[in-house]
Amino acid sequence: MKRFNSLILALALVMSLAAPVYASENRVAADPAAPVERGEVLQTLYEREGQPMVIQSVAFEDAAGTWYANAAVWAKGAGVVNGDGNGLLDGGRTVTRAELAAMLCRYARYKGMDFTAAQNTNILSYDDAFTTPSWAMEGFQFALANGLLAEKTEGGRVLLAADGKVTRAELAEALERFDSMADPLSLWTNDAAAKNELLAYLKVITDEGSKGFIPAEDRIAVFDLDGTLFCETDPNYFDYTLLKYRVLEDPDYKDKASDFEKEVANKIKEQNETGKSFAGLEVDHGKAVASAFAGMTLKEFNDYIQAFKQQAMPSYDGMLRGEGWYRPMLQVVELLKANDFTVYVVSGTDRLIVRGIADNSPLGLPNRQIIGSDELLVASHQGDEDGLKYTFTDQDELLLGGEFLIKNLKTNKVTVIAQEIGQQPVLSFGNSTGDSSMAEYVTSGNRYPSLAFMLCCDDTVRENGSESKAQKMFDLCEEFDWVPISMKNDWTTIYGEGVTKK
DSSP states (O other): OOSHHHHHHHHSOOOOOOOOOOOOGGGHOOOOOOBBBHHHHHHHHHHHTTTOOOOOOOOOOGGGSSTTTTHHHHOOOHTTTSSSSSSSOOSSSOOOOOHHHHHHHHHOOOOOOOOOOGGOOOOOGGGGGGGGGGGGGHHHHHHHHTTSSOOOTTEEEEETTTTOOBHHHHHHHHHHHHHHHHHHTTTOTTTTTHHHHHHHHHHHHHHHTTOOOOOOGGGGGEEOOOOTBBOOSSSSSSSHHHHHHHIIIOTTTTTTOOOHHHHHHHHHHHHHHHHOTTTTTHHHHHHHHHHHTTTOBHHHHHHHHHHHHTOTTTEEOOOOOOOOHHHHHHHHHHHHHHOOOOEEEEEEEEEHHHHHHTTTTTOOOOGGGGEEEEEEEEETTTTTTTTTOOOOOOOOOOOEEEEEEEEEOTHHHHHHHHHHHHOSSSSEEESGGGGGGHHHHSSSSOOOOOOOEEOOOOOOOSSSSHHHHHHHHHHHHHHTTTTEHHHHHHBSSOOOOTTTOO
């Protein structure tokens, strides 16, 4: 099928709720690291319910007359909070992880949500489980199973950390994930055509009684990285800015850089400043990356990338280079995984750099599912000997060999999918003409219903977008029957609360 049958789409009923922004949650943007109070949690949940009228005037003696008094009355009636047993709420105290877990668990029960996932969480496997209050156990099961709270580690121990304090940013993250339980694409607008088409598609291909059913082993989705999952230009691709930093700014390397590396880095610098294009820069950049990091072990290269990720984003407040994930697209990845898809990243960026970007990130994919442009790897004691003649020993480790092999763009994306995945995917997500071949490969002659989505960078307020480039992609989507995604109109956020474009 060239594209998912529109009749099937029309017959599939998709109901979803958009996630509004709540007044008390706006505090996160002002000070995301500040501790969140118990009363603030209740007020946030109360606002989520539309601040229903309450009849009882006082639920807890110490909550009377406070700004969250009505929220406290509602929360007690809804079973979200019980107080301290002495008629007190202690709403001005910082909420603990155990208390937040319990509140969210009870709130979910109040809303009639599914608790199935929580039943499979082995809470006793945590090192501090037996010192955690019994009243907190169900809440922790629920919160950890659904990713509302992250486990803590300390000295090799994995902890629930029941008494740990919760920040406003952690509350915002928990609530975002809570929304995803009810609406897996909660960061998408209610009328986003791409959202509703994807949900309708999943409804059909997971229905064993449907003619469009796809067995789980054949549910494969491929995603581009830059401009599809991750910030594409600030002011350029992550791997371009990484090379520029290495060659022109890194005090430990800039004086060692070759003339070729400097030439490429200065072209990137000029491109960043003027927008000028340079023919062949994609391949030259790949060659310069290979040579500029030659001799590093895989760990050393990844450590270098992790350090670079800690630099501030030039065009944004509240975001580091490694945090530029499109949160609505991360929801798509999670939704597909929940529907038994195997998800691959197929990027034009160097494979090892993509793995470095994804390492310690919310993407949650193993390295084996990350494909990119390639450079030569060699054994540390191999020297100039050919790999067909040299035998790897227990004294060896892999090093970057200094030779660029292939740029994974356009038709090269198709061939690498065939080589590494070994079968035709059914979903493709991209954003540029470099992804066109992948989109056509996925949707041409497929034995299963298939779709290709293309992001259109039309948001110039929250993102470094370009309306002219976006329009070209909208036009291509119309021509090739791809599904367009409007960053401006389809997403309620791009990078999450607390991130603003300068």
